[in-house]
Amino acid sequence: MRFDPDKLRSEFPILSTHPGGRPLHYLDNAATAQLPRAVLDAVSRHETESRANVARGVHILAERASMAYEDARGAMARYLNAASPDEIAFTQGTTAAINIAAQGLGAGFKPGDEVVLSELEHHSNIVPWQLLRDRTGIVLRVLPVTDDGRIDLSALDRVLTKRCKLVALAHASNVTGAVTDVARVVEAARAVGARVLLDGAQAVPHGPIDVQALGIDLYALSGHKMFAPNGIGVLWGRQEVLAQMPPVFGGGGMIRHVTFDATTYADPPKRFEPGTPPIAQAVGLGAAARWIEALDRESVVAHELRLTGRMLNGLAGIAGTRIIGPTGLQARRGVVSFALEGVHPHDLCQWVNDRFGVALRGGHHCAEPLMRRFGLDGTSRASLAPYNTDADIDALLEGVADARRHLA
Amino acid sequence: MRFDPDKLRSEFPILSTHPGGRPLHYLDNAATAQLPRAVLDAVSRHETESRANVARGVHILAERASMAYEDARGAMARYLNAASPDEIAFTQGTTAAINIAAQGLGAGFKPGDEVVLSELEHHSNIVPWQLLRDRTGIVLRVLPVTDDGRIDLSALDRVLTKRCKLVALAHASNVTGAVTDVARVVEAARAVGARVLLDGAQAVPHGPIDVQALGIDLYALSGHKMFAPNGIGVLWGRQEVLAQMPPVFGGGGMIRHVTFDATTYADPPKRFEPGTPPIAQAVGLGAAARWIEALDRESVVAHELRLTGRMLNGLAGIAGTRIIGPTGLQARRGVVSFALEGVHPHDLCQWVNDRFGVALRGGHHCAEPLMRRFGLDGTSRASLAPYNTDADIDALLEGVADARRHLA
Amino acid sequence: MSEELYEDAIVALARAAHGAGKPAGEGNSATIDNPLCGDRVTVEVTLADGRIKALSHNVKGCLLCKASASMLGLHAPGASRDAIAANAAALDAMLKTGDAPAYGSWPELALFLPVSRHKSRFDCVRLPLQAAAKALGETP
Amino acid sequence: MSEELYEDAIVALARAAHGAGKPAGEGNSATIDNPLCGDRVTVEVTLADGRIKALSHNVKGCLLCKASASMLGLHAPGASRDAIAANAAALDAMLKTGDAPAYGSWPELALFLPVSRHKSRFDCVRLPLQAAAKALGETP
Numbered sequence A, B: 001m002r003f004d005p006d007k008l009r010s011e012f013p014i015l016s017t018h019p020g021g022r023p024l025h026y027l028d029n030a031a032t033a034q035l036p037r038a039v040l041d042a043v044s045r046h047e048t049e050s051r052a053n054v055a056r057g058v059h060i061l062a063e064r065a066s067m068a069y070e071d072a073r074g075a076m077a078r079y080l081n082a083a084s085p086d087e088i089a090f091t092q093g094t095t096a097a098i099n100i101a102a103q104g105l106g107a108g109f110k111p112g113d114e115v116v117l118s119e120l121e122h123h124s125n126i127v128p129w130q131l132l133r134d135r136t137g138i139v140l141r142v143l144p145v146t147d148d149g150r151i152d153l154s155a156l157d158r159v160l161t162k163r164c165k166l167v168a169l170a171h172a173s174n175v176t177g178a179v180t181d182v183a184r185v186v187e188a189a190r191a192v193g194a195r196v197l198l199d200g201a202q203a204v205p206h207g208p209i210d211v212q213a214l215g216i217d218l219y220a221l222s223g224h225k226m227f228a229p230n231g232i233g234v235l236w237g238r239q240e241v242l243a244q245m246p247p248v249f250g251g252g253g254m255i256r257h258v259t260f261d262a263t264t265y266a267d268p269p270k271r272f273e274p275g276t277p278p279i280a281q282a283v284g285l286g287a288a289a290r291w292i293e294a295l296d297r298e299s300v301v302a303h304e305l306r307l308t309g310r311m312l313n314g315l316a317g318i319a320g321t322r323i324i325g326p327t328g329l330q331a332r333r334g335v336v337s338f339a340l341e342g343v344h345p346h347d348l349c350q351w352v353n354d355r356f357g358v359a360l361r362g363g364h365h366c367a368e369p370l371m372r373r374f375g376l377d378g379t380s381r382a383s384l385a386p387y388n389t390d391a392d393i394d395a396l397l398e399g400v401a402d403a404r405r406h407l408a
Numbered sequence C, D: 001m002s003e004e005l006y007e008d009a010i011v012a013l014a015r016a017a018h019g020a021g022k023p024a025g026e027g028n029s030a031t032i033d034n035p036l037c038g039d040r041v042t043v044e045v046t047l048a049d050g051r052i053k054a055l056s057h058n059v060k061g062c063l064l065c066k067a068s069a070s071m072l073g074l075h076a077p078g079a080s081r082d083a084i085a086a087n088a089a090a091l092d093a094m095l096k097t098g099d100a101p102a103y104g105s106w107p108e109l110a111l112f113l114p115v116s117r118h119k120s121r122f123d124c125v126r127l128p129l130q131a132a133a134k135a136l137g138e139t140p
């Protein structure tokens, strides 16, 4: 069956609304993707038929809620090809997952141990390591970024030393769309005995991941960027890696026994899920994973690549635009950042929103070091989902050209 | 207008389902309360009309989402009578809120400084302080519990010393239903210069709170127990208290500026909201607060007290039952724990579920120290919401009597 | 087959408490906690010629757990290690599939069939057999 | 009144850039960041007899921010502190209510009325006036 983006669109109620009286050209998917009926319904069915707290409850709603929650864990284990559902810890999102990893792994780091990041990381993969540095005296080392917005892996030799304990990088950049060559990173990390964490926030929306094939140790993701509700994410970790991490937050559900003198902790993943988890949101995430899996992956990839090419070509045809990131289609996702000379990103984004119904994101995209690398304060960014169409790209290009005429 | 619990019930879709083929007598509200239409609709409207990431976005959905999120903050500020919405930090729940408070305040504690808890605390108000103790060398001191399941405030003089920096107590117990005499706690804490944190998880479902009148410093709550979605809660703190707390988790949205050398942080509450927050869930929480505010408080309180009395009397009439907690109606909520001699709580809960459609919770209720205090491994617990009726209590009492006949 | 968890026969089996008793410290003993509910089972076994000579158990737990321990106490004496393992496997399969237990299993296993619809209670029934396996030196 | 944010008049006001210039370091200067977008405004004022003798600003920001700074640069010289504060208050009220600015305000204030429907852009317009207030020694 041919992939039909218009049919797909009809599964997303919000895409047929007319906010501000105009058809919606939603190109802000890297910030948050929209929700298909399948996910909306799974959540609302859960809330109206199975809502209860999980674990320790024997009544029928509690049984249903526990099963739904563990079922979602299973769905995410499949989506990531984890060795076991026990490797899936639900968190509030990517940011929480990386913080838990930082504090958990950090308990085993010594002053002078090194963590390697890159210049294109999202703040959520920078600040947790800085907080850890402030507390433990680890050293942060930074891989530079090439002129076309990729992590410069030729610097791996220089930046990775024997003191490196962890390499923590974006799987795909939320600014340039560049996809990281993970095999090369893993090889370099293994050579110095370091672990590898990937920030998968921008990779997971584009299809299932095989964490085992990637050969990595930890993976972080957010639901809201992969067509699932807010407030849910995953920290995946290889069983022996999670097992070595002490708990980060404490509370109900993550303990074995509590006395005031000494408390013992549950095994992963529960150890990292203190308190009542985001149950309905996990159910939504499981539904989202299944929804993505049911798409014809090849067609979706081809569709997004074609739209990305159209966008890159179109922008190149507008005088004064500058692409921040790869200008080709190799090893990149449909996330396109650009600057328009003489026009502030917020003015551009406002213009295309107000007059063309195009939703972009403007600003530093929580990647200030990368902005500095390119001598910018911010960019405008268009980012794709499978439901985007030629009409969305046309509206974007028309809008940018129009903004240039009026504002540049 | 007279308060009509049956009319209220009709606002909760799940309450008219028949899980397991029986009418649902949901008495597990202290674990998780059910969702009224008003909240379900607010969330689904948000997801289908205003879904976007918050902050920094200028497109119309981003504007709507940001306004909805800040509007929810305003609603919670009103619900708690906070001095300003800036005192409301959204968290994943009570557990996350207490952990953030512990790590945040903890940065200012010295070895030997004391934190006072009580023997009836939920694990979520014990373990975070133990993790802090392990890291910083603070000392935990514990207020005992009286025979009728209240925090023994007569011990305040003995337990609070000049080294006490914080008193952290449940506002209401999730096991005994006892409500803490906050004025007395605050007076004793002030006398030694200590701050006061309340775990409000079991207090907020029963109506708006006035944190200013209480005279406390920090307050933690969960949405899912007050008719809001999972995955959202609040840490309220007086402005000057939050201002002194360093960030706990790092990421997007909580920074002022990021460089690899030094990062500066946003003011509260953003400082404590790294990453994409649970936006739709916050919207649901705001709607829940408004829904509670619209109830006729006096009638609801009278209704719940009457049902509590009926439950206490009824249980007392069944041989072999023992109430764990106050047997009177003064200073207590509709949370009733009991033991039935010779019957394990899980067997009792299963029995009343399978044969009478009554949803109770059995076990240690994440309060192992309290169980030990009463020489028990667990209790059975019935807990009320405004939508409960005499029929629910009758089913419970009939079920307990029946379980006794068959299992004791 | 009854739909009910607490048939009279299961209540009676729990009350019979075959093999109940504090560990005397003469054999291999093992304790397992149910992490969900805080219940705890201790099993002590004495072996002779590769067979179980005696088995005693101490259960702090629910009726299902006590009934399961009682079943174990009834059949373990004289049984081989393999028989214990086979019945533990039959129990797991029955709970998972909801089908009647494998032919040749202990007859009381069938009493626990209704538990298959209550995932939260699986561990209650499994705990005694897991503790026995652990006491017998197998990874539970 | 136009519904559009970027009327020609606002674009022209921004381009006119009244008062734009690097701070010379002769007066009181203050810098304010827009925490949301990283934009930054520096304002320098020189006072004489309680009135503003000169004002210059340096804006790293959007067109709305530049237009607002230009309005400030146009009217500040010769104005009293109170006039700055009154116009800042008028701006805040206009953004909040969506009503036309108070009588007697700077005429260009009205150009920013459409911003009242875009809460995310309020700070863009406010920033220059807040920086001026800060440079004048008021709490912004």
Ligand SMILES: Cc1ncc(COP(=O)(O)O)c(C=O)c1O
Residues within 6 Å of the ligand: A252, A274, A275, A276, A277, B030, B031, B093, B094, B095, B096, B122, B124, B125, B170, B172, B173, B174, B199, B201, B202, B222, B224
């Ligand atoms: C008194 C009390 N404190 C804390 C909690 C923890 O709340 P949550 O699990 O929503 O984080 C609960 C409920 O589980 C509670 O009843």
Ligand SMILES: Cc1ncc(COP(=O)(O)O)c(C=O)c1O
Residues within 6 Å of the ligand: A030, A031, A093, A094, A095, A096, A122, A124, A125, A170, A172, A173, A174, A199, A201, A202, A222, A224, B252, B274, B275, B276, B277
């Ligand atoms: C690459 C990357 N990492 C981390 C994050 C943080 O994710 P979240 O805000 O959902 O925690 C994002 C998105 O905001 C991202 O794009």
